[in-house]
Amino acid sequence: MLTKRIIPCLDIKDGKTVKGINFIDLRDAGDPVELGVKYAELGADELVFLDITATIERRKTLVELVKRIALNINIPFTVGGGIKEVDGVNELLDSGADKITVNSSAVNNPNLIDKIANRFGSQCVVLSVDTKNVDGIQKIFTDGGRTETDWELLPWVTEAVERGVGEILLTSMDHDGTKNGFALEITKQLSELLPVPVVASGGAGTMEHFVDVFKNGKADAALAASIFHFGEIEILELKKYLNNKNIPVRL
């Protein structure tokens, strides 16, 4: 049986994890590779690395990092952050990344999705979506949630899937950081509407929230950052908990 995936997300800047990592037994908590190895050992099913570096050196540093990750980590991983053209994707996949994720650049230039999917296959194209409820309408935001766009959630993800996206990483800005639980309704809506997997993100605070997002939100995977980084929820414990609640997980 295909299992539900648990995915820790790491923010990277200049080749280092950004903030909020609090593992007592890590030699260098700032090293994304060491942290990734740790998560893989603890039972993470996949990893997401989001690069927020803004310098010109960014691309080179990221490729070097991706190579180190691939060399040391034995589970799949996705890389994202600032991918604007198809050429950069080639380098990341050749360096061992399994998937890449695009967000603002795809909204600004939807054709980028077609280009990447046609060249490398839909299976490696993840669309990250930041969405927020504005006066009852579920709007799409870009630039890390700073810019409101004209797009609404359903038309945008539907178009993106038609263009070749193979997975949706759905972040509800209304839930992100609250620790009050995932956005169950929109997650369920997308998961039932779309022929591709949906990864829920934003709002995880307790293990019960993960049960909710898989059972009621129909998510294929759930992503979280700080609760894992600060050890508030331990991945193996979480997966045992889900298993006891009859949610299929890899143990």
Add this chain to the structure above:
Amino acid sequence: MKNIKNSQPEYPQPATRNPNTRNSKIVIIKYNAGNVYSVSSALKRLGYDAVITSDLKEIKSADKVIFPGVGEASSAMEYLKQTKLDKVIPQLKQPFLGVCLGLQLLCNYSEERETKCLSIFDEDVKRFPPKEKVPHMGWNSIKFSDSKLFINVPNESFVYFVHSYFAGLSDNTIAETNYILPFSSALQKDNFYALQFHPEKSGKVGEQILKNFIELC
């Protein structure tokens, strides 16, 4: 549901090369269907350096050949024809491991752009019916029969899949997995082994399978 206690087996730790295979020449076939770096990285973690090449002489002289693949069947076959690998591969006598698209290309025919493949395995590759999400992406379990590939691997272990096409069950099936329908997650015929999942991304289980291929097959 599996019992948690039983599902946490202990694996022999990798990264110590077997003295008998320490000097094996392992070749990873390089063609226009990515993921070569991930496979060579997995071998490095096991203590083995592989040669990545499409050179026919190098491939023929290898002790072990790995044929990875992520991509689309017809363009991959086109490349194999251009480089004459389509003639060389079926003649190889050393242990040969196809991975993912590598498994599908060893079959007779693929529905993906109606592609005639290498016909090592006499079965056709079909697209999953859209009853569930396609591609089949994520961790699923393998139920295997007796094979050197799976020594020290607990049956019904989880491995990582990403694919939209599958080979059905046949006499060559050595492992099966269920997604929408039961399909071959591993095939074997003579010296040809093939895995539909990605051992290089399947945690310790995947590393053990790669180690078995190099040290036992």
